[in-house]
Amino acid sequence: MKSKKSSKNNGLIVENPTDFRDKFLCGDCLATMKSMPDESVDLVVTSPPYNLKNSTGNGMKDGRGGKWSNASLINGYSHHHDCMPHDEYAAWQRDCLTEMFRLIKNDGAIFYNHKWRVQAGLLQDRQDIVSGFPVRQIIIWRRKGGINFNKGYFLPTYEVIYLICKPDFELAKGANSHGDIWEFTQEMKNEHPAPFPVALIERIISSTNANFILDPFMGSGTTAIAAKKLGRDFVGIEISPEYVELSKQRLSNSLRTPSLF
Template identity: 30%
Template sequence: MILGDVIATLKKLPDESIDLVIADPPYNLSKGSVINFQNKGLKGFGGKWNKVMEEWDNLPFMDYLNFTHEWLGEIKRVLKPTGSIWVFGTYHNIGLINTVFQLLEMEMINEVVWYKRNAFPNLAGRRLTASHETLLWAHVGKGKRDYYFDYKASKDFSDETDQLKERGKQMRTVWDIPNNKDREELKFGKHPTQKPLRVCRRIVNISSKPGDVVLAPFAGAGSECVAAKELGRRYIGIELEKEYVDIANKRLAATKQVKTLFD
């Protein structure tokens, strides 16, 4: 785990050194999801990114766009031609992520809907209850489709919590995975947007091989890195807040490698 700014840290990584990226960036939704177009002083894509933590999830639209373009640009540089990236998002930011993929000429592989049967109710009663997150899966493009995908592992997968997936059937783009975390996942503390290991393990197993390097640029409490270690992958986690780096390191120290997710 690396304590530091995501873009500054990414710039230190060598070209084509990463096999898989699992990114859970800020969704930009803190104050009622208002998009703010007031910023007039930006230099354009790739400009210097400088922000304070209290504004992390409530940025003017162009700030957020520039930030997304810059960190995804670094991801494109560090990904191997055989690598790929998964990005978590919601309606607040997922369209922008897709747009930046296109600006960077990164090719979409799949859009996956993660259906949450146990989602929180909408207490205000002013809109439908949000019951899913979206994951975008993409690769570096460049006219080739050399990204790694373990088709057999995806077919062999079976989980009693997923009512939409049968062993031996092709994995679909709707995943039925509860959002609750096991007690062990919260043993050392938690992050506000912590992802269940069930989701992270699935991504790691179908998108990488044992020994590959998995990068979590917004690592939080380290679920992506824990899943990578369990499944025999190497990992790099980047996190800005020391509190969560400490939680992630404790989780990783307590994590043992398992043989395979699908045994």
């Protein structure tokens, strides 16, 4: 009988991969992922904070808001200021991707959603984050509308999902008929300042054979909701206790059952 792998990290005690199933883990994503065993999940679906308040533009310049002074993200995320020096931010995200890659199985993949932007007049395309990782494809998530205060470039209307794969990853039967440009309206009715639309995550998860999905930036629980709707298991990591509670409530509401937690 195999002995259980046990570690204590960031207040979490981890015994084996099944201990994580259908749980929200409140803690730092890097520390928590480091406590998890190699190749213990099938799929990662996530979108990190975009570091928007570290900006040269008029939208959220210097974190003061600029012309987006009424945007909910001006207040930042609960427990994350979203304003790191860019080099520090990119190094942090590379460390996170390294852990995600370690955690997926040899037929696993990471769907890593991010947003390109113009900084100091030049495109910031996130290559300093994803370079060196096995990016197989880029999926464009076309959003509905947007705002652009800058006269130097066209209105941005999309975000980018990097499909980062281990060698044996394959899509579910028939999923390869989807194109690589997906149009989904952004989530509007959500207390979280930057939520995923559930339909987008359902498209991702249903396009794979994954049974156990990790989201290390769980936010308001959208990945968990999509996973359970599709009969899959999840583990969500979130540093904010408030967002963990929001995730639990949204999941319970989506399943129309009393709280499971």
